[in-house]
Amino acid sequence: MNPTSRHRSTRDRPAKAPLSQDAVVDAALAILKSEGLEAVTMRRVAAALDTGAASLYVYVSGREGLLRAMQDRTIATIELETPDPSRWRAQLHSLLERMHRALVAHPGIAATAMANPPTTEAALLLQENLLAILLAGGLDPQDAAWAADIFAALVTYAAIEADVRRADRQELGDELYELFAGLPPGRFPLVTAHAAQLVAGSGDERFHFAIDVVLDGMLARAARR
Amino acid sequence: MNPTSRHRSTRDRPAKAPLSQDAVVDAALAILKSEGLEAVTMRRVAAALDTGAASLYVYVSGREGLLRAMQDRTIATIELETPDPSRWRAQLHSLLERMHRALVAHPGIAATAMANPPTTEAALLLQENLLAILLAGGLDPQDAAWAADIFAALVTYAAIEADVRRADRQELGDELYELFAGLPPGRFPLVTAHAAQLVAGSGDERFHFAIDVVLDGMLARAARR
DNA sequence: CGTTCGTCACGAACAGTGTACGTCACGGAC
DNA sequence: GTCCGTGACGTACACTGTTCGTGACGAACG
Numbered sequence: 277m278n279p280t281s282r283h284r285s286t287r288d289r290p291a292k293a294p295l296s297q298d299a300v301v302d303a304a305l306a307i308l309k310s311e312g313l314e315a316v317t318m319r320r321v322a323a324a325l326d327t328g329a330a331s332l333y334v335y336v337s338g339r340e341g342l343l344r345a346m347q348d349r350t351i352a353t354i355e356l357e358t359p360d361p362s363r364w365r366a367q368l369h370s371l372l373e374r375m376h377r378a379l380v381a382h383p384g385i386a387a388t389a390m391a392n393p394p395t396t397e398a399a400l401l402l403q404e405n406l407l408a409i410l411l412a413g414g415l416d417p418q419d420a421a422w423a424a425d426i427f428a429a430l431v432t433y434a435a436i437e438a439d440v441r442r443a444d445r446q447e448l449g450d451e452l453y454e455l456f457a458g459l460p461p462g463r464f465p466l467v468t469a470h471a472a473q474l475v476a477g478s479g480d481e482r483f484h485f486a487i488d489v490v491l492d493g494m495l496a497r498a499a500r501r
Numbered sequence: 502m503n504p505t506s507r508h509r510s511t512r513d514r515p516a517k518a519p520l521s522q523d524a525v526v527d528a529a530l531a532i533l534k535s536e537g538l539e540a541v542t543m544r545r546v547a548a549a550l551d552t553g554a555a556s557l558y559v560y561v562s563g564r565e566g567l568l569r570a571m572q573d574r575t576i577a578t579i580e581l582e583t584p585d586p587s588r589w590r591a592q593l594h595s596l597l598e599r600m601h602r603a604l605v606a607h608p609g610i611a612a613t614a615m616a617n618p619p620t621t622e623a624a625l626l627l628q629e630n631l632l633a634i635l636l637a638g639g640l641d642p643q644d645a646a647w648a649a650d651i652f653a654a655l656v657t658y659a660a661i662e663a664d665v666r667r668a669d670r671q672e673l674g675d676e677l678y679e680l681f682a683g684l685p686p687g688r689f690p691l692v693t694a695h696a697a698q699l700v701a702g703s704g705d706e707r708f709h710f711a712i713d714v715v716l717d718g719m720l721a722r723a724a725r726r
Numbered sequence: 727c728g729t730t731c732g733t734c735a736c737g738a739a740c741a742g743t744g745t746a747c748g749t750c751a752c753g754g755a756c
Numbered sequence: 757g758t759c760c761g762t763g764a765c766g767t768a769c770a771c772t773g774t775t776c777g778t779g780a781c782g783a784a785c786g
Contacts, residue, residue: 330764555738
C-alpha cells in the first residue's frame, strides 16, 4: 500500500468533460420535462451532454438504471413535514399534494415508480414521514401502515391520470361527458344517467376527496373497534 | 354502381391462412402469459402465427393498437354481477376481485390500462356494473361515481404490485421485512419499529381491506351529511 | 373456359433502439 | 521523460416498430 491516499482517482477534475451521474440525470430529466418519456433515449441524453451513448454506462447501469435514478432524484425533491398532532390532517394533505405535484412535473416517472417500487433512501424517508403524520393523527400502527400503502396507490394513480390527460388534451372532461351521455341508454342506463357525476370535479378535487374518504374510513373502523 | 351487392369481399373464406384480429390477439395473449410483456413484439407474435410481422398491420393498428385490443379482450372476460341490494357489499368484493384476477393473469395489462384508460364497450359495461352495485348499496350518485374511480385505482395498483412481486420472486415479504428492520433506527425510527406492520398481510388481504376502508369512509361521510 | 381483378400475405428495407467491445488520448505518478 | 491507469469515444451487433412493393391466390366476369 502506498502511504499517500491512492484511492482517489488520478483525475479529480476532468478538465474537459465534467461528466457525472448527476449531470446525466439532470440532462435526462430536462429531456423528460420538455419532450416526454419516450424521448429519453440513451443517444438523446448523450447528445444533450455532447458525448456518445456508451459514455453514459459508466455512471448509470443502462436505461433501466437511468430511469431509477431519475425517479429517485424526483422523490428526493419532495419537501417533508415535521409532524404536528394538532395539524396532522392538513399536513397529510400537503405532503400527498407535493408528492402528486412532483410526479406530475415529471411525466412518466409515476409509471416507472409503479413498475419498480422504490426502496431508495429518499423513498424510505418519505415513507417514514408519511407514517409519522398518520401516527401523530392517532392511527394505530397497523392501520397507519396500510393507509400509507393506499395513499401511495392514490397518488401514483392520480399522477398517471394527469399525465394521460395532458398527453391528449382533447378529453378534458367535456369530451368524456359527451361520450358518456351519448351512449345508448338501453345498454348503459347508469353511465348515461350519471354522466355529469362521473366527470364531476377536477383532478385535484377528486384526489383530496379520496384522501379524506380513506381517512374517514380508517377513523370509522378504529372508532368501531 | 353494380346492382349486385359488391361491398362484400371477394374472398370470404381465405382458405389457406385463417388470420384475423382475434387470432392475432390470442397469439399475443399467449405470449404475454408465458413470457411477459416485453416478449410481445410484432415479430414474435407473427412468428407464433407462422407469418411475417407486416401481416399483422392489417388487423391491428401497430403495437399500441395490439395492446389496446389485448386489454379490451381481457376486460371483456370479466364476469359481471346482477345487482342485489341485500348482498351489494359482497358483490362489490366479488367483482373487484375478478377484475383484480383478470389483470394479474395477464401481466403488464394493468400498466397498459393505466397508460390509456379504456373507453371500450367492455370497459363501459364494467363501469356500468360497478355503478349499479354501488347505487344498490344506497350511495348517492356523486359518491358512487367517485368511489368507482377510487376502486379502479386500487384494483390496477394491486395488480401492478402483484406483477412486480411475481417478477422478482425474492422480496416476497421476508426480504422486505429484513430491509425495513435492518435500517438505521436513528434515521428511520418508525419504519424500523413498525416493519412487521408494513409488510403484514397478503396482497389479497390488503386489497380487500382497502375496499372496506373506502366503503366505510363513504358511508361515514354520507351518514354525517 | 380464359382472363381479369381485388384482396391479402409476405419479404425486404429503413430508421431507430439498448448495449458491449476495442481503442485512443489525456494527466498525474514514478 | 517515460509509463500507465482512467475515462470517453466510435463502431458494431442484435434487436425493435413500421412501411413499401411484389407476388399469388380465389372468385367474378365475359
